[in-house]
Amino acid sequence: MNKRLPLALVAVAVLAIPLATHDGYIIQLLNIAILNAIVVLGLNFVTGWTGQINFGQAAFYGLGAYTTAIATKAGLPWITTPLLSVMVVTAASLVLGLPTLRLRTYYLAMTTIGFGEIVRLIIVHWEPVTGGTSGLRAIPGISVFGLSPQGQIQHYYLLAAVLALAVIVALRIRHSSLGRAMIATRNSEIAAEQSGVDTTRTKLLAFMIGAIYAGLAGCLYASSIRFISPDSFSGTQAVLLMTMLIVGGMGSIAGCVIGAVALTILPEALRFLGQWYLVLYGLGVIAVIVLAPGGLASITSVVPWRRATAP
């Protein structure tokens, strides 16, 4: 199968990376890249496919991370934290989404910017629980019925497996009536409605699924990096996540992963440039937007953007 070949190559590369380098710093960076990729995949549901601008994705990421950190530090078993994180972000996404997603245009963008700021302020000021600006350290690690990954390489494989799962779920949604309804809603809300699509419900589901992706990534972030601080989930991070989506390729699953990995690694790889890095970064983003409006994925096109028939 010709289609499977690039996928197989990617899989081999992902498995082989830890053999090529034992540099803990590089593996750690890749782990963060993988977590970011999951968050950007989540953002793709609501922004890439449904066309709603969401600047709250970093806050959902943070909610998941802080929920997990606070719960495990309080002595709850790790196994409860994915569920707890999902519950917290789902509740938050419903509170935000129910009133705003009935409205069209930029209301969600405004609300989520406010939401991100509120979450940041709570984290910074609720010091006894959240550790304030200095964050939380020594967060208990992942442990499933006594099994715990040891070291960064084991975490790397675990996170890569979760990312693969996140990609599979995204693909399944894309090729279902829900995924088609999301894209239809972005292309023409009125035509989607007149075709029987409940666009409000579709937008709410996309927003919620996106929040759950971010919440679960946050949960894994807290318990695999073991240290969290408000900076990792700030408004700047929200903009960075949006940039990853745009540079990688809005609406493309492969693009989400490419964008997240590229923009997580690039700042570190180009660190020798010092402050010139920001100039290069800005020019790079502009170049992608102008030369390849479909994002990096439209150039490489690792995974075809659609299949005409379901498998």
Added chain:
Amino acid sequence: MSETPIIAARGVTRRFGGLLALDSVDLDIPRGIVQAIIGPNGSGKTTLLNALSGASHADAGSIRIDGSEVFGLRPHRIARLGLARTFQTIRIFTDLSVLENVKVAAACNSPVSLFNIVMSNSKQRRTEAEIEHLAHNALETVGLAGRAGDRAAQLPYAQQRLLEIARALASKPGVLLLDEPAAGMNMTESMTLLETIAKLKASGITVLLVEHNVRLVMGISDRVAVLDFGKKIAEGAPAEVQRNPLVIEAYLGRRHRHA
């Protein structure tokens, strides 16, 4: 054939600021016919269509589709009750394939379960297969089956119009609203369109046709209603309407003078 009309509208009124776009319009459409609504530009044809389909609600009145009141319902609810439509300016889903465009509407009455989708279980695969089947049939009807896998944005203009019709058909509607379907089509394309409309009627679908081009509708329609300044000024068989002095004054007369 049941006695209740498929569409029964009473006193439909729509105001845009000081403009009375629809002035207490009554409209009964019996099942299985091709009903045309004609009228000069700005007479309220599209406004009436929007009111019927819920795209832009009327301010007052009653609208029954197949016996159930739909006034104030959101468009997707009305669509699920069996009313489908196309648009005067094409609104296809440009980022989806031709087949996927139609599948959106074919899924109209299949409930979406996130759990089934994520698990990709047999129930989900069965639902998808049904949707695919419906969508393929709709594409066959308009003659677009050969382009199922293409991206919708790649279709030429006239085929995009046909795609809109296929999408509308896929929801298995009782009544189909076509808003100026021949706009921008050449003679051959218009003829194909007329054949398609005849085919739809033969399959039992009620067609409500809004057209600017009077000649096009006269041959195909069973009944014609004429709007002028938001009021229904005439209704009846095409020949009757053509002889009606009010209509000649409001619409045909004006056109003849220009022509």
